Amino acid sequence: xxxxxxxxxxxxxxxxxxxxxxxxxxxxxxxxxxxxxxxxxxxxxxxxxxxxxxxxxxxxxxxxxxxxxxxxxxxxxxxxxxxxxxxxxxxxxxxxxxxxxxxxxxxxxxxxxxxxxxxxxxxxxxxxx
Amino acid sequence: xxxxxxxxxxxxxxxxxxxxxxxxxxxxxxxxxxxxxxxxxxxxxxxxxxxxxxxxxxxxxxxxxxxxxxxxxxxxxxxxxxxxxxxxxxxxxxxxxxxxxxxxxxxxxxxxxxxxxxxxxxxxxxxxxxxxxxxxxxxxxxxxxxxxxxxxxxxxxxxxxxxxxxxxxxxxxxxxxxxxxxxxxxxxxxxxxxxxxxxxxxxxxxxxxxxxxxxxxxxxxxxxxxxxxxxxxxxxxxxxxxxxxxxxxxxxxxxxxxxxxxxxxxxxxxxxxxxxxxxxxxxxxxxxxxxxxxxxxxxxxxxxxxxxxxxxxxxxxxxxxxxxxx
Numbered sequence: 001x002x003x004x005x006x007x008x009x010x011x012x013x014x015x016x017x018x019x020x021x022x023x024x025x026x027x028x029x030x031x032x033x034x035x036x037x038x039x040x041x042x043x044x045x046x047x048x049x050x051x052x053x054x055x056x057x058x059x060x061x062x063x064x065x066x067x068x069x070x071x072x073x074x075x076x077x078x079x080x081x082x083x084x085x086x087x088x089x090x091x092x093x094x095x096x097x098x099x100x101x102x103x104x105x106x107x108x109x110x111x112x113x114x115x116x117x118x119x120x121x122x123x124x125x126x127x128x129x
Numbered sequence: 130x131x132x133x134x135x136x137x138x139x140x141x142x143x144x145x146x147x148x149x150x151x152x153x154x155x156x157x158x159x160x161x162x163x164x165x166x167x168x169x170x171x172x173x174x175x176x177x178x179x180x181x182x183x184x185x186x187x188x189x190x191x192x193x194x195x196x197x198x199x200x201x202x203x204x205x206x207x208x209x210x211x212x213x214x215x216x217x218x219x220x221x222x223x224x225x226x227x228x229x230x231x232x233x234x235x236x237x238x239x240x241x242x243x244x245x246x247x248x249x250x251x252x253x254x255x256x257x258x259x260x261x262x263x264x265x266x267x268x269x270x271x272x273x274x275x276x277x278x279x280x281x282x283x284x285x286x287x288x289x290x291x292x293x294x295x296x297x298x299x300x301x302x303x304x305x306x307x308x309x310x311x312x313x314x315x316x317x318x319x320x321x322x323x324x325x326x327x328x329x330x331x332x333x334x335x336x337x338x339x340x341x342x343x344x345x346x347x348x349x350x351x352x353x354x355x356x357x358x359x360x361x362x363x364x365x366x367x368x369x370x371x372x373x374x375x376x377x378x379x380x381x382x383x384x385x386x387x388x389x390x391x392x393x394x395x396x397x398x399x400x401x402x403x404x405x406x407x408x409x410x411x412x413x414x415x416x417x418x419x420x421x422x423x424x425x426x427x428x429x430x431x432x433x434x435x436x437x438x439x440x441x442x443x444x445x446x447x448x449x450x451x452x453x454x455x
Contacts, residue, residue, distance in 0.1 A: 028280075029275065029280045029281055029282040029283075030282035030283065030284070030450075030453040030454050031453070047444070049438065049441040049444070049445070050435065050436045050437060050438045050441055050442075051294075051437055051438075051441070051442060051445065052441075052445050052449070054444075054445065054448060054449070070448045070449060070452075072445070072449055087204075104452070104453035105453070106453055106454070106455065108452045108453050108455070110448075110449055110452055110453050
């Protein structure tokens, strides 16, 4: 690993350390609110809805199994304050995304988005409850 | 060499911290050691933001986010409020306009009331517990909110709003995740437009009295009057006791009386104080919003549509709320 790669790694971790994570419409009691998990995957469905928009995506685990994730975002009306609107055109099946989230305590592949890197590289921060 | 050592001093602690990370349920993932986040971001925040609950709370400062210009829900750029200019004086007997909650609350949210009434959030501080009567405390314990110190998973809540998409009702209109409101004035009314479920509330300003024995309605019956050139004071009764006061599950009875005090400080700033008086549930009146500041938004500002859709809530419950409590 060369210096540049080391520093890219450090910068990535530093960004995650410094970042904050935010609550959604419902409370977090069934989620593990002690840690964040980042998963890369491929979008299968994007549902713009109230009170929560939902993102379904597939990711492959270390045993080669495909895991079907369902993760919630804010309501259809929110997020535009940071320049990323939750429009129906924002994501489509086949898009590659990186999702940073808190996940369910019981191990189900269900999460609550804190940050989402869009296919075009933009960062969506789920900053409204 | 010195450069290398400096870098190593950064790398080693980071790698040591990473040892605390737990195994992943799904590979291709990375996990943030949370201790660092707790001490860095949550110092000084209330008890509800600490320990296992620390990710309940936001921070006013979010690092590494987008810097794209704000747009409204139709994609139109939002005119930023004027800054650095001295505001003109408040006009006489006029609180009309679109007003947005100013600043972040103590949890870092710009929206007001995520953890309960803005001045009395359910955050673990004893001084933020309302003065319950015995009946009030029993009613509070029957309520199962999804926010605050007594929060339960969403699948187990009996919050009429979160479970059924019932209307928030008044005064939860003011105390539940308030972001912005629009006030319209006619010669005999002030009308409040709430983005939540796109509903409105009429405050009669024609000198009439409150009804003596009103049938309850979601938003009750409101009358208001100007007590000076810039302060409009509203009294409300007749609210529906099925509704909660706030996100934290604070109850109220049909005896509830609410006072709202809208004080326009100058042209661009307003403060709202909400005082609750319910002798069945509380031993004395208590202040739910205390001089909460609002800023006047530009005339082209659009209130967002924020609806609770029962069918979409049902879909959410089947995909998210229910699987995570099995």
